[in-house]
Amino acid sequence: xxxxxxxxxxxxxxxxxxxxxxxxxxxxxVVKDGKIIASGTNLVTSSNDPTAHAExxxxxxxxxxxxxxxxxxCEIYTSCEPCPMCLGAIxxxxxxxxxxxxxxxDAAAIGFDDSFIYDEIALPQSSRSLPQEQLLPExxxxxxxxxxxxxxxxxx
Ligand SMILES: [Zn+2]
Numbered sequence: 312x313x314x315x316x317x318x319x320x321x322x323x324x325x326x327x328x329x330x331x332x333x334x335x336x337x338x339x340x341v342v343k344d345g346k347i348i349a350s351g352t353n354l355v356t357s358s359n360d361p362t363a364h365a366e367x368x369x370x371x372x373x374x375x376x377x378x379x380x381x382x383x384x385c386e387i388y389t390s391c392e393p394c395p396m397c398l399g400a401i402x403x404x405x406x407x408x409x410x411x412x413x414x415x416x417d418a419a420a421i422g423f424d425d426s427f428i429y430d431e432i433a434l435p436q437s438s439r440s441l442p443q444e445q446l447l448p449e450x451x452x453x454x455x456x457x458x459x460x461x462x463x464x465x466x467x
Contacts, residue, residue: 312342312345312346314388314410317340317342317347317386317388317410318388318390318410318412320340320347320350320388321338321339321340321350321388321389321390321412322338322390322412323338324338324340324350324352324390325337325338325352325365325390325391325412327352328352328353328365332357333352333353333354333356333357334352334353334354334355334356334357334358334363335353335355335356335423336353336390336391336421337352337353337364337365337389337390337391338350338351338352338353338365338369338389338390339351339352339365339366339368339369339387339388339389339390340369340387340388340389341369341370341372341373341382341385341386341387341406342385342386342387342388343373343377343382343384343385343386344384348373348376348377348385349369349372349373349375349376350369350372351365351366351367351368351369351370351371351372352365352368353365353368354368362396364394364396364397365389365390365391365397366387366389366393366397366400366401367396367397367400369387369389370382370387370400370401370404373385373404374404380404380467381404381405381467382404382405382406383405384407385404385406385407386406386407386408386409386410387401387406387408387409387410388409388410388411389409389410389411389412390411390412390413391411391412391413391414391415391417391418391423392411392413392414392415392418393409393411394415394423394425394428395425395428395429395432396428
């Protein structure tokens with residue numbers, strides 16, 4: 312299958328998602344060995360889940376299909392360039408490549424502007440609009456020490 316075939320399918324699902332009223336105009340596919348193994352659409356408003364972006368939904372569905380926490384050998388086709396959250400999730404899932412349709416600027420033009428998150432990430436913590444404060448660091452380290460010393464852990 313051609314790359315454009317998969318992108319057209321992602322675009323078709325994004326249009327369908329608008330018509331269904333389930334969420335924003337976004338959809339994503341996970342492709343492995345030339346086959347679509349899972350898809351996902353934006354379900355933020357219908358599932359009351361701010362993390363239910365198309366890419367996240369597609370990654371979750373694909374990982375279930377593969378019974379794995381990694382998208383080894385997979386490609387992601389998303390109808391729009393990933394936001395910072397999805398980009399982070401994509402890095403964690405470790406697919407081999409990402410194709411996108413719309414650009415971030417196209418999303419910003421219709422009210423989905425994620426540039427403020429990129430701006431925030433670039434700022435020192437003390438200058439961000441979301442206050443963050445460290446509490447109980449010594450107690451929090453207990454789990455890390457336990458993990459470091461655990462012999463039968465599943466690393467990722
Ligand atoms: Zn996203």
